[in-house]
Amino acid sequence: MTNFHISLGTEVADALRDGRPVVALESTIVSHGLPRPDNLRVAREIEQAVRDAGAVPATIGMVAGELIVGLDDAQLTRLATVDGVSKLSVRDLAVAAATGADGATTVAATSAVAAAAGIGVFATGGLGGVHREAAQTFDESADLVTLARTPIAVVCAGVKSILDVGATLERLETLGVSVVGYRTRRFPGFYLTDAGFDLDWSVESPEQAADVLAARRDQGVHHGGLIVANPLPVDEQLDPALHDRTLATGLAMLARDGVTGKAVTPFLLAHFHSATEGASLAVNVRIILRNADLAARIAVASAARRTAPSA
Template identity: 75%
Template sequence: MDDFSISLRPEVAAALQAGQPVVALESTIVSHGLPRPDNLKVAQEIEQTVRDAGAVPATIGMVGGRLIVGLDEVQLTRLATADGVAKLSVRDLAVAAVAGSDGATTVAATAAVAAGVGIGVFATGGLGGVHRAAAESFDESADLTALSHTPITVICAGVKSILDIGATLERLETLGVPVVGYGTRRFPGFYLSDSGHDLDWSVQTPDEVAQIMRARRTHAVSRAGLIVANPLPADEQLDPDLHDRVLAEGLAGLAAEGITGKAVTPYLLAHFHSATGGRSLAVNVRIILRNARLAAEVAVASARS
């Protein structure tokens, strides 16, 4: 009989057993979100950032059909450099396991697996959400529904600015997923510090986030995730005029080439990288490193509470 159990890296297992802070990290940013060879280097920097802030990094992915929480250096390199690495959402995990696939976990899959093994904090770049023209296409990221029933705190820079941000916030409200701004009452738009949408709540410190997490556990009235939206400083964001022009060009390219579904985001991110001369990539890296540090600080604070 095949063994489909989840493998925990010994360091991660020991930290969870001892109640030490652990931060979950996705692997799609490694295999699909960043160009080679930058992807492996940045993945290593993300993990080191978590360590430097006092927590244990747990990058999640699938190697040869085995789900792994805490990829080691060899496994991380394999997902960063191999061709044909599958992009795995929650629905794909069991099928890919039986197929013996190499796969990178999306936000939805990473959150689900992390919460399943007891990790309470997850750092990513930007969430998926409701796509533009979703009223006709019904195109909506599985991140949203996954977070509606996955009790994990997600540190992110809002949702990707290529999406319908207003509709995404409405869906999160309907799904019962709380959103708090970190140091802001405005929802960030990934590349942009301010998406133009207000937030009802904000926090100022990692300790406040940890207190909210504790209150949610005590109240036990929701199994949804908690989104902490951490914007880039305005002087580190992508130039808004450049962003708007490149986005308009990218959307026109999607329509012209008939690209839909899960191919939309990789296409647009690649277009941003090319059309901005790499400036969007630099912003993307700043986003994930900042989020990794904040997630580690929140995990440390939560471990103390």
């Protein structure tokens, strides 16, 4: 009988057993979020950023139906280079495993799998959220409801600016998902430093973020996810005027071509890459590398806090 359990890479299994810091990483950025051949190079750079900050990277994906936490380089290369890799949210995981698929995990799936494996910190670029025109289409990312029930800290640059940012923040509040800014009280908009919305809370250091995670554990109250919103410095963001023009043309193309559902985000990201002549790709890479570094520092601080002797 086939076994469909989650497989741990050797390095990740050793780190979790020893209580060392581990950071979960998604694989959709490898298969769907970045163009070839940059995707594989950047995926390796993301893992290296986690290592450089003192943690073990655990890129999550599915190879031939096997759900793996901690892809090795050959597996990572496969998801980056072969055609037909499925984009897997939580609802897709069992079906994809049973049918022997190759698949890349979204934020929702990565969060759920990481938490099931005992990993408490996850780095990504930007969250999914409520799509524009959601009042008519009911189009909302599974990231939001998954984070409502998954105890994991997600370091991100806010939600993608192609979404309805205000509605997404409202949904996160309703779902009980905590949001803190990293050294800011303004919510970032992925490509943009500031999406135009205030935040109630901020943390000033990786250690303070780790204290939040410790408080959540110690209180014994059910908590869902914690979003640590890490904005790009103003001088590293995409030019706001260029962003607004590109978004407007991209939304018009969506309507013209009838693109809906989970195809929307990769469509618009590809449009941004093309229309900005690669500028958005460079920003995207800066975002994920900065988030990987911060997530690793939070994981290191959290591991140190757990192993510190009691006062």
